[in-house]
Amino acid sequence: MADYLAVVNGGALNALGIVKLxxxxxxLRGEEEEEEAEASHSPPSVLNATQIGGxxxxxxxxxxxxxxxxxxxxxxxxxxxxPGEAHMFEVEKVLFHDKSQYQELxxxxxxxxxxxxxxxxxxQLSEKxxxxxxxxxxxxxxxxxxxxxxxxxxxxxxxxILREISRxxxxxxxDICEIDMMVIDAYKQFFPDxxxxxxxxxxxxxxEDGVAFMRSVEEGTYDVIISDAFxxxxxxxxxxxxxxxxxxxxxxxxxGGVFCAPADSLWLNQFKVEETxxxxxxxxxxxxxxxxxxxxxYSSGMIGFVLCATEGPPVNFKNPINPLDIDNYGVAKGxxxxxxxxxxxxVFCLPSFARKRATSKS
Amino acid sequence: MADYLAVVNGGALNALGIVKLxxxxxxLRGEEEEEEAEASHSPPSVLNATQIGGxxxxxxxxxxxxxxxxxxxxxxxxxxxxPGEAHMFEVEKVLFHDKSQYQELxxxxxxxxxxxxxxxxxxQLSEKxxxxxxxxxxxxxxxxxxxxxxxxxxxxxxxxILREISRxxxxxxxDICEIDMMVIDAYKQFFPDxxxxxxxxxxxxxxEDGVAFMRSVEEGTYDVIISDAFxxxxxxxxxxxxxxxxxxxxxxxxxGGVFCAPADSLWLNQFKVEETxxxxxxxxxxxxxxxxxxxxxYSSGMIGFVLCATEGPPVNFKNPINPLDIDNYGVAKGxxxxxxxxxxxxVFCLPSFARKRATSKS
Numbered sequence: 001m002a003d004y005l006a007v008v009n010g011g012a013l014n015a016l017g018i019v020k021l022x023x024x025x026x027x028l029r030g031e032e033e034e035e036e037a038e039a040s041h042s043p044p045s046v047l048n049a050t051q052i053g054g055x056x057x058x059x060x061x062x063x064x065x066x067x068x069x070x071x072x073x074x075x076x077x078x079x080x081x082x083p084g085e086a087h088m089f090e091v092e093k094v095l096f097h098d099k100s101q102y103q104e105l106x107x108x109x110x111x112x113x114x115x116x117x118x119x120x121x122x123x124q125l126s127e128k129x130x131x132x133x134x135x136x137x138x139x140x141x142x143x144x145x146x147x148x149x150x151x152x153x154x155x156x157x158x159x160x161i162l163r164e165i166s167r168x169x170x171x172x173x174x175d176i177c178e179i180d181m182m183v184i185d186a187y188k189q190f191f192p193d194x195x196x197x198x199x200x201x202x203x204x205x206x207x208e209d210g211v212a213f214m215r216s217v218e219e220g221t222y223d224v225i226i227s228d229a230f231x232x233x234x235x236x237x238x239x240x241x242x243x244x245x246x247x248x249x250x251x252x253x254x255x256g257g258v259f260c261a262p263a264d265s266l267w268l269n270q271f272k273v274e275e276t277x278x279x280x281x282x283x284x285x286x287x288x289x290x291x292x293x294x295x296x297x298y299s300s301g302m303i304g305f306v307l308c309a310t311e312g313p314p315v316n317f318k319n320p321i322n323p324l325d326i327d328n329y330g331v332a333k334g335x336x337x338x339x340x341x342x343x344x345x346x347v348f349c350l351p352s353f354a355r356k357r358a359t360s361k362s
Numbered sequence: 363m364a365d366y367l368a369v370v371n372g373g374a375l376n377a378l379g380i381v382k383l384x385x386x387x388x389x390l391r392g393e394e395e396e397e398e399a400e401a402s403h404s405p406p407s408v409l410n411a412t413q414i415g416g417x418x419x420x421x422x423x424x425x426x427x428x429x430x431x432x433x434x435x436x437x438x439x440x441x442x443x444x445p446g447e448a449h450m451f452e453v454e455k456v457l458f459h460d461k462s463q464y465q466e467l468x469x470x471x472x473x474x475x476x477x478x479x480x481x482x483x484x485x486q487l488s489e490k491x492x493x494x495x496x497x498x499x500x501x502x503x504x505x506x507x508x509x510x511x512x513x514x515x516x517x518x519x520x521x522x523i524l525r526e527i528s529r530x531x532x533x534x535x536x537d538i539c540e541i542d543m544m545v546i547d548a549y550k551q552f553f554p555d556x557x558x559x560x561x562x563x564x565x566x567x568x569x570e571d572g573v574a575f576m577r578s579v580e581e582g583t584y585d586v587i588i589s590d591a592f593x594x595x596x597x598x599x600x601x602x603x604x605x606x607x608x609x610x611x612x613x614x615x616x617x618g619g620v621f622c623a624p625a626d627s628l629w630l631n632q633f634k635v636e637e638t639x640x641x642x643x644x645x646x647x648x649x650x651x652x653x654x655x656x657x658x659x660y661s662s663g664m665i666g667f668v669l670c671a672t673e674g675p676p677v678n679f680k681n682p683i684n685p686l687d688i689d690n691y692g693v694a695k696g697x698x699x700x701x702x703x704x705x706x707x708x709v710f711c712l713p714s715f716a717r718k719r720a721t722s723k724s
Contacts, residue, residue, distance in 0.1 A: 067435065067452065069436045069438075069450045070433060073429065074448070075430045076431075076450075077497060083452075083473070083474050084451065084452040084473035084475060085449065085450060085451050085452070085475065086436070086449075086450040087448075087450075088431045088438075088447060088448040089446065090429065090445075090447065090451060112445050112631075113447065127457075132495060255376075257468040267491065267658050268472075292654065294662075294663060294664055294713075296629050296662040296663055296664075300658040301656060301658055301662055301664055302656055302663055331644075337713070337714055338713040339714065340713070342712075343711050343712070343713055343714075345711070346707075346708035346709075346711035349704040349705050349708035350704075350705070350706070351494065351699070351700040351701075351702070351705055352697070352699055352705075353699040355702065
């Protein structure tokens with residue numbers, strides 16, 4: 001049994017059940033680093049849906065001491081922040097499943113949502129709707145400042161945000177800090193239309209930790225910093241809650257520079273975006289706003305964004321002053337599919353139940 | 363086996379599997395009408411999640427000749443328009459399960475989404491987010507016309523739209539056509555905060571078919587007609603596609619009167635709202651617009667709305683001229699939780715991929 005690992009989905013065993021991984025027994029005993037090079041060169045284990053179903057299919061409820069739904073041939077997305085529900089996707093074929101020293105990545109071909117990527121049990125993106133997320137997290141900040149020249153992306157190793165940044169011709173330099181080469185390599189192999197972002201010649205890849213990198217750059221270097229760090233996606237914005245991280249972001253931004261990061265869905269029972277906004281306001285002295293977008297692959301069908309400006313030339317996030325040139329595709333194959341200036345303004349409008357908690361004082 | 367019926371969810375067996383119904387063998391042979399009175403007086407079958415799980419739990423994949431996910435103690439919402447995915451809700455207790463001559467209604471207490479109602483296998487509402495749907499389908503049309511006095515609701519037997527209509531003090535008369543008393547009675551019993559809409563003294567309940575009723579009223583009777591007919595919810599707006607139905611609606615509206623009905627989510631693969639809009643334009647000669655709202659309980663986490671105005675005083679749906687008095691709760695227990703004038707305007711802003719297909723020419 002030692003070379004079998006349970007696929008953990010938000011802390012609970014999921015529908016894919018037990019999948020054979022290309023791990024050695026040494027790795028399973030915690031000796032990952034020594035074996036890392038070997039693991040990254042191993043071919044990914046490829047199992048089709050029938051094989052996956054077959055492993056656990058006979059009596060899942062007997063082997064799973066959990067109430068998270070599982071069903072042969074389906075993947076269950078059931079993050080712990082969303083108890084009592086699960087979003088299931090039919091699996092056609094598992095394309096990639098591996099673990100680096102940082103995280104575990106699963107990529108499968110779904111039946112109806114294109115390829116789907118899952119990082120440490122959290123659904124990262126589906127090809128069907130990734131553009132909604134990538135476009136909004138990129139163009140909301142970039143269209144809010146005049147003439148952005150230098151951009152830093154923290155995380156976002158898939159390349160989708162880089163693809164979107166490439167549509168902006170004013171930009172001279174794009175730094176990306178992605179700590180995990182496994183993520184980059186896997187996206188280049190399985191999601192070429194997303195990883196295409198790396199083809200932008202303005203991109204400089206730094207395979208290192210974002211905070212370490214920000215400490216190394218001069219104060220006031222960037223017009224825009226976008227954080228796509230994984231921890232923010234499904235667990236209540238862990239890094240957004242880290243004031244130390246935010247201070248390094250603010251330091252790296254020029255006066256009137258802008259930061260954007262994913263935030264909780266406003267439908268989350270423990271929606272605490274007001275706390276995040278309060279914390280951001282302590283660090284960033286300009287406008288602080290919450291926005292959201294429909295992304296059906298994510299829990300509740302949406303995701304939030306926090307936008308923060310440093311003290312300096314005022315930024316009005318709701319009224320984009322740097323409209324996107326829709327004829328400039330950058331390295332993308334076609335025009336934006338989700339973002340437009342009307343939508344930009346609309347996503348700051350909040351339902352009444354969320355409005356008091358999330359609106360900006362500035 | 364004759365007194366057992368499979369619970370059909372969008373055409374496929376769902377997680378609740380086989381549940382004992384209070385049906386006689388006569389009913390199962392299709393003799394519903396004769397037995398209807400008896401059925402409606404039978405106590406609902408009450409099964410808790412463990413019992414439900416127990417019925418099918420041992421080897422679901424052996425008894426279900428379907429690929430729709432099922433899992434003991436969970437309800438799978440998997441409408442056929444959304445293949446390859448399912449939204450699962452943990453069931454605490456089944457509260458009601460019965461069938462009238464028109465449809466089958468299932469109500470269960472979910473673990474985290476309040477009570478959930480399912481009509482003929484289509485998820486109708488969850489207590490967690492029903493207000494988003496009910497408020498938007500009501501206030502989008504009512505806030506778009508000055509001083510509405512007479513309103514017709516077709517379907518909507520749960521009473522939630524009536525609850526929202528009650529917040530408008532200008533209204534003198536609310537006619538509701540709900541064909542199925544089972545729906546009304548069940549909502550009054552299990553969803554008192556929704557069925558509270560019936561307490562509005564301006565409401566006149568007509569237990570009959572909406573088209574038959576519209577044929578009986580004078581031309582130009584209503585300022586606003588809202589259709590919440592079930593067929594539109596999950597199957598591609600069946601009745602919206604029925605030009606005959608739309609003609610009766612247009613006839614019953616005054617010049618410059620307004621019609622609102624649910625429409626497909628813009629994430630639906632076969633999103634054909636442009637066809638619906640074209641059809642509406644043939645019948646209604648005023649503004650035609652598509653809007654949408656986040657409602658996590660529905661597939662893709664959202665639902666669309668079509669708004670149509672008849673020829674007459676022009677209606678600009680995007681700019682509400684009849685703002686809601688938020689201090690007037692009507693028969694509701696508190697203020698609106700979702701709708702506000704900002705959101706009203708924002709929900710007409712569409713992502714680029716949907717904009718060409720759904721925007722109004724007027």
